[in-house]
Amino acid sequence: MKNVLTIAGADPSGGAGIQADLSVFAALGVRGLSVITALTAQNRREVYSTRNVSADFVAAQIESLLKEFRVDAVKIGMTGSAKNIKTIERLLREHHLEKVVFDPVMRSTSGHGLLNRPGIKAIRDILPILTLITPNLSEAASISGLPDIDDIKGMEEAASTIHSMGAPSVLVKGGHLQKAPVDVFFDGKRFYHFQGRRLKGKKERFHGTGCVLSASIAAGLAKGSKLEKAVQDAKAFLEKTLAERV
Numbered sequence: 001m002k003n004v005l006t007i008a009g010a011d012p013s014g015g016a017g018i019q020a021d022l023s024v025f026a027a028l029g030v031r032g033l034s035v036i037t038a039l040t041a042q043n044r045r046e047v048y049s050t051r052n053v054s055a056d057f058v059a060a061q062i063e064s065l066l067k068e069f070r071v072d073a074v075k076i077g078m079t080g081s082a083k084n085i086k087t088i089e090r091l092l093r094e095h096h097l098e099k100v101v102f103d104p105v106m107r108s109t110s111g112h113g114l115l116n117r118p119g120i121k122a123i124r125d126i127l128p129i130l131t132l133i134t135p136n137l138s139e140a141a142s143i144s145g146l147p148d149i150d151d152i153k154g155m156e157e158a159a160s161t162i163h164s165m166g167a168p169s170v171l172v173k174g175g176h177l178q179k180a181p182v183d184v185f186f187d188g189k190r191f192y193h194f195q196g197r198r199l200k201g202k203k204e205r206f207h208g209t210g211c212v213l214s215a216s217i218a219a220g221l222a223k224g225s226k227l228e229k230a231v232q233d234a235k236a237f238l239e240k241t242l243a244e245r246v
């Protein structure tokens with residue numbers, strides 16, 4: 001069995017964060033290892049407050065797992081702080097961990113900040129050791145330093161800027177576009193557009209969609225899929241998961 005490590009925040013409602021990642025891993029037949037970077041008090045509608053776990057304790061969690069388990073892929077989600085990102089970067093480098101997918105969570109859909117200010121610089125520093133980064137439109141704008149992104153041209157510009165900052169591959173998620181949701185992928189050689197269907201429903205249904213997507217990409221990579229295939233399969237898995245949610 002392949003082992004996939006998620007390093008992310010805890011979501012008591014289960015739709016996002018560690019809890020969502022572990023249910024994705026179970027559904028996809030990989031063993032889920034989990035390191036908690038932050039606690040949150042939230043339901044599917046709103047985040048009320050958060051507490052970051054200290055970087056030392058994040059390190060202790062990662063190191064204890066690495067003493068026993070081989071890690072076939074890593075998903076990083078909400079980290080909470082620049083210090084946590086730096087610690088994660090150091091340990092991933094020291095242990096030569098590969099197949100790393102980073103969903104650079106900065107803010108909840110309801111508007112609650114989930115990353116401190118210096119976090120953006122730490123995200124830029126970790127880019128070279130990733131396999132893929134999966135920002136949404138506003139995260140892509142923050143990381144690239146480009147102004148507001150609201151169309152495919154802007155998404156392509158952000159993806160190529162983030163690639164030139166060191167990320168081997170970038171998937172800018174278009175779920176927040178006004179028109180049909182298209183995700184833009186760039187691997188330094190070519191752009192690829194993943195078309196999606198706009199699903200209807202209450203916002204609760206879409207809570208944690210980015211978490212589910214990045215966790216299933218990591219699971220696909222662990223099982224040996226090439227990156228584009230892992231993204232394609234993860235999008236199909238996400239659509240199926242959302243269709244089953246109420």
Ligand code: PLP
Nearest residue numbers: 009016017078105108109207208
């Ligand atoms: N809480 C945690 C722990 C998360 O990782 C995330 C998003 O990735 C959220 C909340 C935000 O979820 P959403 O914006 O999809 O409601």
